[in-house]
Amino acid sequence: MNTNARFNEFDRAYFITKYLNPLSKSIYETQLSFKIPFFKETRGLKVTAQTLFDKNVFDAEAFSGFPDYKTTKEKIDLGKLLFNDPILSGDNSRSCASCHHSDKAFTDGLEKAVSLDGTMMVKRNTPTLRNIAFQRSFFYDSRVNYLEDQAIAVITNVNEMHGSLDKSALDLKKSKKYAADFKKAFPNKEITAFEIKNALASYIRSLSDYDSKFDGYMRGENQMDLDEIAGFNLFTGKAKCATCHFIPLTNGTVPPNFDRSESEVLGVPGKNKKIDIDFGKYDLTHAEVNRYSFKTPTIRNIALTAPYMHNGFFKTLEEVVDFYDQGGGSGLSFNLPNQTLPTDKLKLTPLEKKQLIAFMKTLTDKKLY
Known part of the structure; x- marks a missing residue:
């Protein structure tokens, strides 16, 4: 009784691992x-889930929204080609992969x-694209939903x-290879802006495996x-991390x-160690509660994604942990009455900080594509 008091x-x-997962599996087997x-x-969360930590337990299709968006292997393959091709930029000099x-x-x-x-x-x-499929909003200010x-x-x-998707569609039609690949991915459709964006999104949705050391441990x-x-x-x-970075997704997508x-x-903080001048979601909503508000991102693969925060201010995980440890902006004496992080x-x-970082490093996926 007193062991975990x-x-x-x-x-x-x-x-x-010893109680909740076995209990959850027993409920599944009973059903x-x-x-x-x-x-x-x-x-x-798939209705056939045995535990929260099953492989492929989250359904990316449930986050995509529309039947026409359904992911297929052909769309993924096409999206990967487009992701790495500068043909989508205005001057054909930059691809999505240039920054990701x-x-x-x-x-x-x-x-x-x-x-x-x-x-x-x-x-x-530049945010990670790994495992971002399991979110209901995108960009740091949450300005789009798909x-x-x-x-x-x-x-x-x-x-x-x-760039322009309409212009890119015209250019892609001139390529015999792309014409054939689009035909495979979208058999009864022309090459239009929709097919381009859906193929790209399908590829990005495929970058979600949950095959880290942590996942293996939980399984x-x-x-x-x-x-x-x-x-x-x-x-x-x-450390209260999971009050915002919900397990197992480790992003801000709210269970259950x-x-x-x-x-x-x-x-x-930003320059001169004052609060960063970026107002975040406030620029969209003009609601005071959203001033300096930013979407809670996934921390999957965080060991690979430095520097951190919307402005890249923190260069190391040690700096990030220190920032949270002292109470965020409030701990830096910023006047921030709407801070949602506990102050x-x-x-x-020092040992706990090292252990916390050691855990976060177990969130690195084995396969990064």
């Missing part, structure tokens, strides 16, 4: 034995990417690719060491329905 000492990793039918509708490098979990390692004309930096840090719309926004942005396939396990318990306990993605006000100090020890 204190919140910070509760071994969540042991409880999940099968009694021949209780599964629900028919498509859900973010597969070896960096589809980020670029920069604070912010350089604009297409080379004269400035784009507004925000990956198809994200593709359009980037391609048509003057500073990013300055009983491999072990984590004591520091990594302690880090998980800190992540879900004392997974039908909305949250944003938070953290108080990220009290976490009081993590």
Whole structure:
């Protein structure tokens, strides 16, 4: 009774693997034995899930929204070609892959990417594309709800690719290979802006495997060491990370329905160590509660995606942990009455900080494409 009497000492990793997962599997098996039918509708968390940590337990199609968006192998293959082809940019000099490098979990390692004309930096840090399919909104300010719309926004942005999907469609029709590939992916359709954006989104949706060391541990396939396990318990306990980065997705898509993605006000610093001048979601909503609000991203593959935050201010995970440990912007003495991050100090020890980072490194996928 007294073994887990204190919140910070509760071994969540042991409880999940030894009690919750077996219980969840037993419920699933009982349903099968009694021949209780599964629900028919498509859900973010598949209705056939045995545990939250099953491989492919989340359904990317449930996040795509429309039947016409349905992902197929042919669309994925076509989308990969388009992703790596500069034909979609206005001057044929930049592809999606120019700023999303597969070896960096589809980020670029920069604070912010350089604009297409080379004269400035784009507004925000390049986010990872790995595992972003399981979100209900995209971009740091949550301004679009579907990956198809994200593709359009980037391609048509003057500073990013300055392209036109309609113009690209005309150029693609001139290629015999692309004409054949589009025919395979979209048998009864012409090459139009829709087919281009849907193929790109299909490829991005395919970049979601959940095959990290952490996932294997939760499935009983491999072990984590004591520091990594302690880090998980800190992540879900004392350090409060999982109150915004929900397990197992580690993004802001809210369980149990997974039908909305949250944003938070953290108080990220910028130049001169003052609060960053980017207002985030406020620029769209003009609601004071959204001033400095940014979408909670996935921290899957976080060891590969430095620098961090919407402005790339923090260069290392150690800096990020220190920022949270001191209470975010409030801990830096910023006047931020709408901060949603808890303002009290976490009081993590040096060892706990190392353990927390050790756990986050177990979120690196084995296959990065």
